[in-house]
Amino acid sequence: MNSLNNVSIGVIHYPVYDKRGDIVATSITNLEIHDMARTCMTFGIDLCYIVSPLAKQREIAEKLVHHWIHGYGATYNPARGEALRKVRIKADIDEMIADFSVGRRPFIVGTSSRAREGRMMTCNELGGLVGKGPQPALVLFGTGWGLTDEAVDRCDKMLEPIDGAGDYNHLSLRVALGIILDRIFSQIGGHHE
Amino acid sequence: MNSLNNVSIGVIHYPVYDKRGDIVATSITNLEIHDMARTCMTFGIDLCYIVSPLAKQREIAEKLVHHWIHGYGATYNPARGEALRKVRIKADIDEMIADFSVGRRPFIVGTSSRAREGRMMTCNELGGLVGKGPQPALVLFGTGWGLTDEAVDRCDKMLEPIDGAGDYNHLSLRVALGIILDRIFSQIGGHHE
Numbered sequence A, B: 001m002n003s004l005n006n007v008s009i010g011v012i013h014y015p016v017y018d019k020r021g022d023i024v025a026t027s028i029t030n031l032e033i034h035d036m037a038r039t040c041m042t043f044g045i046d047l048c049y050i051v052s053p054l055a056k057q058r059e060i061a062e063k064l065v066h067h068w069i070h071g072y073g074a075t076y077n078p079a080r081g082e083a084l085r086k087v088r089i090k091a092d093i094d095e096m097i098a099d100f101s102v103g104r105r106p107f108i109v110g111t112s113s114r115a116r117e118g119r120m121m122t123c124n125e126l127g128g129l130v131g132k133g134p135q136p137a138l139v140l141f142g143t144g145w146g147l148t149d150e151a152v153d154r155c156d157k158m159l160e161p162i163d164g165a166g167d168y169n170h171l172s173l174r175v176a177l178g179i180i181l182d183r184i185f186s187q188i189g190g191h192h193e
Helices: A030-042 A055-069 A072-076 A078-084 A093-101 A122-134 A149-153 A171-190 B032-044 B055-070 B072-076 B077-084 B093-100 B123-132 B149-153 B173-189
Strands: A008-010 A023-025 A049-051 A085-088 A108-111 A139-142 A157-159 B007-012 B023-025 B048-051 B087-090 B108-111 B135-141 B157-159
Touching: A008 A030, A008 A093, A008 A171, A030 A049, A030 A055, A030 A078, A030 A085, A030 A171, A030 B173, A049 A093, A049 B108, A055 A072, A072 A078, A072 A157, A072 B149, A085 A093, A085 B173, A093 A139, A108 A122, A122 A139, A122 A157, A139 A171, A149 B072, A171 B173, B007 B093, B007 B173, B023 B135, B032 B048, B032 B055, B032 B077, B032 B087, B032 B123, B032 B173, B048 B093, B055 B072, B055 B077, B055 B087, B072 B077, B087 B093, B093 B135, B123 B157, B123 B173, B135 B173
Parallel strands: A008 A049, A008 A139, A049 A085, A108 A139, A108 A157, B007 B048, B007 B135, B048 B087, B108 B135, B108 B157
Antiparallel strands: none
16 A cells, blocks of 8 residues: 555646637547556555546546446456546536545645746655645646646646756656656655755 | 757567467557657657567657658647657667667666666766766666566666655656656756755
8 A cells, every 4th residue: 555645636638729719639538547647656646636627528537437446447457446546537626626625725736837936836845845744735737738827826836847958848747747746755755865 | 959968768669469479569659759759858868769579560650750750740840840850760679779879889777667686776876977978878668567688688777766655656658757867867957956
């Protein structure tokens, strides 16, 4: 059994429209849910919220999770189901926070590929904060072009962006999630000491 | 333009067989190539080798790369093509090393989810080593159940496994690649100081 780290994550999907206003992408994919759930399991994340305003997308995601927890997938590969038990599908940020906040006010932290002056914190600082408990943290990730301004306004702090070798910064959300969790928790564990 | 870090990576695909000996999975996917190429661009990796023994798989991968560098994709999203220029498709480890080693002997480092006694090094140590140059490093990742014993025998050293919160360690290769590159290069950059 893995220990839990007092941190949950929320992945906010925004529909992407073309010039005519038709939805061209929504981004919840089978592979992505598995990847993120496995990353969350590895780092001892409490809950992994996936937020999408599109009912059809939520329905597909729920079916996938059910398949691996209760359906044929549970027999075929139990480790997958174990990871997917952390996943909760919600329609918007309010619904996610209401579900998460029962009896506790979360410390909400946003992620972004660019810095927001005056409200930044490092992964190290966040790791220290949740290590002291008891307030749980909810770390938000936005698909596509990142969190909207409305979502950023809901955040108590924003995490330092991931800097690479130069000005190319187009990590996929799956990969950015793994790096950020590693940065938060490897500080606590002292991997980099 | 991004600076290069004197490190290349090789992702080794092994076909997975069912009980009758039929190939059931080979793992080169569109999403994976894009994810890995974007991660490599972000961290200033020189070259990203994708190795598969299956000709059909290599052909599909070559077509995909060509589409984004020279085809319609180059116009549709030039940043994708920029990342995919780093990708080289090879049939086996020997072919990869021959291509890479022209005029230079690489320092070959393997990755694994378990430690191999007597030949481990930390990401920090690797970061320090390549920072001093001039010998380039080639870091190998294995899909599915990881690098084979034959591949591990080719490695000068093995990198520390990624430890999470407990005994669940099933990160996807895409995510593990991002975390390991971040650990190698953020040491150099001093993010964790």
